[in-house]
Amino acid sequence: MSDYRHLLPVAEEAVARAAEMMRHRSPGPLTAKGERDFASQLDYEIEREVRAFLQAATPEIGFLGEEDGVQATGEMQWVLDPIDGTANFVRGIPLCAVSLGLLHGNDAVLGVIEAPFLGNRYVAARGNGATVDGKPIRVSDSNQLSAAIVAIGDYAVGEDAADKNQPRLALTARLADVVQRVRMIGSAALDLAWLAEGRIDAALTLCNHPWDMTGGTAIAREAGAVVIDHDGSPHDPGSSVTLGITPGLAEQVLALVRAAPFEG
Structure with missing residues (x-):
């Protein structure tokens, strides 16, 4: 290596x-x-x-x-x-x-x-x-959704924003039903950094731009986070979405994402 x-x-x-x-x-x-x-x-x-x-x-x-x-x-x-x-x-x-x-x-x-x-x-x-x-720093050891604080990425703007926001709104609603708190910070970099530090338990962004995600992905992974695409495959610049999650919640959070009307 x-x-x-x-x-x-x-x-x-x-x-x-x-x-x-x-x-x-x-x-x-x-x-x-x-x-x-x-x-x-x-x-x-x-x-x-x-x-x-x-x-x-x-x-x-x-x-x-x-x-x-x-x-x-x-x-x-x-x-x-x-x-x-x-x-x-x-x-x-x-x-x-x-x-x-x-x-x-x-x-x-x-x-x-x-x-x-x-x-x-x-x-x-x-x-x-x-x-x-x-x-x-190290990610949290959270394993219960009811105690989790989850950050979600900004809603879409511009062309086709209404269509793009349907899965975002659906995911927000699903999270609001089961997690302790949902947060929208407005910075993907801080979402992933705070995941790495254990301040939040998941950072979910339903898009992927390398400039937004590369630095934070490296930091979150080194702190023990799972960073994946919506299908569970490892995140990379070609991924459709960016899901950073503390390991104890990865399967539960991924199931919530998959339940949203997201087609990739």
């Missing part, structure tokens, strides 16, 4: 630069990305700053960003969401983060997530565990 620890200092420095920009710069003008979706000027500025830094530090590794797409290819690829939770960030809601992951082929092998306004940094590399602010 490859050891990716030597790339952690580079990844942490890249994320630290992005987080500093989030703390000290305004969002700037907003650019529409479709109905009820947008990117801020700062999203683009952070992505370009981080991309330039990573390409200088690790020219052999490709780069994929949410805003500008693939800028370089390779066996390994950095995957960045410059501001995960832009809608929160623009409104001054502190539930937002920088999320940087590393793919080796289709495998999420490293992740660094920083929440600039909460003061936390989550870090993991394959085979070396996961930490928050340098302290080891």
Whole structure:
């Protein structure tokens, strides 16, 4: 098994630069990305700053960003969401983060997530565990749905949103009937980081974008989470959905997802 620890200092420095920009710069003008979706000027500025830094530090590794797409290819690829939770960030809601992951082929092998306004940094590399602010973290040992706190991803916006939201609403209703609490945080990166830390017991997002999920998947898995597609297969960039679950609840939560009218 490859050891990716030597790339952690580079990844942490890249994320630290992005987080500093989030703390000290305004969002700037907003650019529409479709109905009820947008990117801020700062999203683009952070992505370009981080991309330039990573390409200088690790020219052999490709780069994929949410805003500008693939800028370089390779066996390994950095995957960045410059501001995960832009809608929160623009409104001054502190539930937002920088999320940087590393793919080796289709495998999420490293992740660094920083929440600039909460003061936390989550870090993991394959085979070396996961930490928050340098302290080891582990998923919860929950095994009862009635005691579980479950985060669900944002509802869809834009074209065909009503159709796309039917399984999301159905899943929300099923969860509300059986779990302790349902939460919608507004940042997939924080959903997975908080799953890794044991703050929540499942993070369920009925879609999959690599920039949203790569860093968090690496961290959650290193903390002991099960991260799978809706059919129970291991999650990867081609998966239809992203289900991160503490092991003691995996079968129960997967059954709830499968009961929703989701066709992949």
